[in-house]
Amino acid sequence: MRLNTTKMILFKKITELQRFLSEKKRQGASIGFVPTMGALHGGHISLIINSRQHNTVTVSSIFVNPAQFNDPKDFEKYPVTMDTDVELLEKNGCDVLFVPSVADIYPNGLGNLPQYTLGYLETVLEGKYRPGHYQGVCQVVHRLLNIVQPDNLYLGQKDYQQCMVIKKLIELAGLKITVAIGPTLREHDGLAMSSRNMRLNEQERHQAVKISETLLFIKNNIKPGYIDDLKERAIQYLSAEGFKVDYIAIATADKLELLEYWDGKQPIVALAAAYLNEIRLIDNMLLN
Numbered sequence: 001m002r003l004n005t006t007k008m009i010l011f012k013k014i015t016e017l018q019r020f021l022s023e024k025k026r027q028g029a030s031i032g033f034v035p036t037m038g039a040l041h042g043g044h045i046s047l048i049i050n051s052r053q054h055n056t057v058t059v060s061s062i063f064v065n066p067a068q069f070n071d072p073k074d075f076e077k078y079p080v081t082m083d084t085d086v087e088l089l090e091k092n093g094c095d096v097l098f099v100p101s102v103a104d105i106y107p108n109g110l111g112n113l114p115q116y117t118l119g120y121l122e123t124v125l126e127g128k129y130r131p132g133h134y135q136g137v138c139q140v141v142h143r144l145l146n147i148v149q150p151d152n153l154y155l156g157q158k159d160y161q162q163c164m165v166i167k168k169l170i171e172l173a174g175l176k177i178t179v180a181i182g183p184t185l186r187e188h189d190g191l192a193m194s195s196r197n198m199r200l201n202e203q204e205r206h207q208a209v210k211i212s213e214t215l216l217f218i219k220n221n222i223k224p225g226y227i228d229d230l231k232e233r234a235i236q237y238l239s240a241e242g243f244k245v246d247y248i249a250i251a252t253a254d255k256l257e258l259l260e261y262w263d264g265k266q267p268i269v270a271l272a273a274a275y276l277n278e279i280r281l282i283d284n285m286l287l288n
């Protein structure tokens, strides 16, 4: 059953969104939810399309969450393209867009927020290099989930560790929400689509593809045994190409345990985070 509207409905107020959604739920609708920070691209839209296929009502949100930016400059420069976002969502059949204000999401301000016990996930890779980032992600996602109360939540593999954190959040909060993870959408040359790509100049855009090329190099060259050499070569290559590498890691796909040795059987993933000048890019690739 599809919703009988052709126009997307935009809500700014929590109570109005909730009134609309509870009426839909009363009618038996299932709700799919795609939270975003806007500056939308094909990756976001792939999640919308997936949600549309499995739910009566697809809700997306655009909210640039101040609590998850460990670098204030990154927050200030985060791209905002609201008009084209609205157009793109509407064109792709999103039913509801929620655009709350910071004051509505954080009525008591950004200080003294509750802490989530994320354990190991907060100590490695993104957790290690972006202190506080995943606490901020949990703050906003938990609030959005409480507001929208979706049946199904759609996330992108592009943010591999974030998917694990949000699954953990859902478990900690005891929510009954199914998580569907969509594959990373890429530009024609292989660069993972990202809102931050809009900030790359022509030269940087040309360079940026080297991150996915490096992950592909790891995928094509990994063999059972000690894998540290391969990882080091990848780091050296990106550094020589002008990146400031935060990490390149090879980890177990299920728990994100960092590996130096691979038995040739365990499902594994390669993950990278690197700066091109001021812009930090991340990507990952399942290796087997």
Ligand code: AMP
Residues within 6 Å of the ligand: 035, 036, 037, 038, 042, 043, 044, 046, 047, 154, 155, 156, 157, 158, 159, 182, 183, 184, 185, 186, 192, 193, 194, 195
């Ligand atoms: P963001 O707006 O960056 O917070 O992302 C919103 C959602 O879109 C998250 O679940 C991301 O993982 C997902 N996403 C971002 N980039 C991509 C991509 N290239 N392919 C698929 N999903 C993506």
